[in-house]
Amino acid sequence: MNTLAEENYLKAIYHLSLSDANVSTNQIAAALNTKAASVTDMLKKLADKELINYEKYQGVTLTAAGEKIALQIIRKHRLWEYFLVEKLNFKWDEVHEMAEEMEHISSVELIDRLDKFMDYPKHDPHGDPIPDRDGNFKKHELKPIASLAVNEGGIISGVRDHSATFLQYLEKQQLTIGKKITVTEIIDYDHSMILQVEQTTIHISREVAKNLLVAI
Amino acid sequence: MNTLAEENYLKAIYHLSLSDANVSTNQIAAALNTKAASVTDMLKKLADKELINYEKYQGVTLTAAGEKIALQIIRKHRLWEYFLVEKLNFKWDEVHEMAEEMEHISSVELIDRLDKFMDYPKHDPHGDPIPDRDGNFKKHELKPIASLAVNEGGIISGVRDHSATFLQYLEKQQLTIGKKITVTEIIDYDHSMILQVEQTTIHISREVAKNLLVAI
DNA sequence: ATTTATTTTTAGACAAGTCTAAAAATTTTA
DNA sequence: TAAAATTTTTAGACTTGTCTAAAAATAAAT
Ligand SMILES: [Mn+2]
Ligand SMILES: [Mn+2]
Ligand SMILES: [Mn+2]
Ligand SMILES: [Mn+2]
Secondary structure (H helix, E strand, C coil): CCCHHHHHHHHHHHHHHCCCCCECHHHHHHHHCCCHHHHHHHHHHHHHCCCEEECCCCCEEECHHHHHHHHHHHHHHHHHHHHHHHCCCCCCCCCHHHHHHHCCCCCHHHHHHHHHHCCCCCECCCCCECCCCCCCCCCCCCEEHHHCCCCCEEEEEEECCCCHHHHHHHHHCCCCCCCEEEEEEECCCCCCEEEEECCEEEEECHHHHHHEEEEC | CCCHHHHHHHHHHHHHCCCCCCECHHHHHHHHCCCHHHHHHHHHHHHHCCCEEECCCCCEEECHHHHHHHHHHHHHHHHHHHHHHHCCCCCCCCCHHHHHHHCCCCCHHHHHHHHHHCCCCCECCCCCECCCCCCCCCCCCCEEHHHCCCCCEEEEEEECCCCHHHHHHHHHCCCCCCCEEEEEEECCCCCCEEEEECCEEEEECHHHHHHEEEEC
């Protein structure tokens, strides 16, 4: 099929194209912790395979075939993360690196059976949607808490930053997926916010508020 | 740690050294479907890392460090095979190729939790023992059915040939792990054997009898 | 509209792993 | 025990994926 490196490039391009339709060489290099020259080399290979649309200096987009592969890898990544948390009792900040390896296990039958074994979960431990075998998923409409006004609220349903440190912080503050929150006050000076989370009151910085997503 | 290729070489050397203490270049090449020249190159690298004892033209043995790595990989292979059969309902002839990929997932914590999740199985779906986290396992004393005399018998506990065709044949004949068999007749002409397996009588060739193992 | 800065691509090199063909060592056979 | 057959190693080449340094193209600033 495709090599491990190719799969990682396609996945990175997919994620980057959610913010910018056209993805630049430097963006990919940063995402994959590699150098721009290496990216250019790989882009030529992926273009030869018709997995991306690439014209020199113009950035890239995924073709339908490339996007399909990217979504299969994301499906596998998120299903394995769900498995690690729900079946093996890992914490949500511990699973990403393992899933980075497991997402490359090739068998489609395996991942479909894993999906069934876990009763077709719709979201991974970080709230991200899990594509079905055909790559379909409904993208949830989430807003950062930072965009809410006083007295507005919602259900915590996702994060914008997946780093272990951020996830651990949220865990400690009990700001986990499924919790209902309401904004009770916004501090003028630094735009930090005071939230009501069930019985308790929590004060979060604007930085945190921008990276924590709620469904209204 | 070690590359995927290195892990595959160490595992192959381990398996081969069960029949021959000293493993030859050609044996490894055959096992890994590669060429003798490629094997020589890799043997130098593994010797540099002190994972094997290697002297030109003399064949190789694993060092303690090399054997430890090989046993970790075998542990992972067999635990994943058990998972695929017991949790995802694959058949015993379907799991080997998937496990060949999964055995390279690196996390030790993951495999220890998987082990616990499945309640510490002692044998994989083919009857092979699963090493514990320290690489320890008790090697079962099994005999090929071909070595039995009339009226002798035992419990089917392993196979010498792991090919899908052989496993499928056994499945169809109900000659699966755990079944009690007794030899009722041995045909002089071709050394084929007639077995009593629970209520039924089954006639197997010498070829089959040599590859099917029983605990007495 | 040039100059300057940034981004991207090319050129050339390197490591890992593999291959074929040929040479060297070992084993077998006569 | 010397010739023949087999096994193993070396030599040289190729692919994939990466890198640094330098050139080319694009974007930003004067
Ligand atoms: Mn992840
Ligand atoms: Mn995730
Ligand atoms: Mn196997
Ligand atoms: Mn097995």
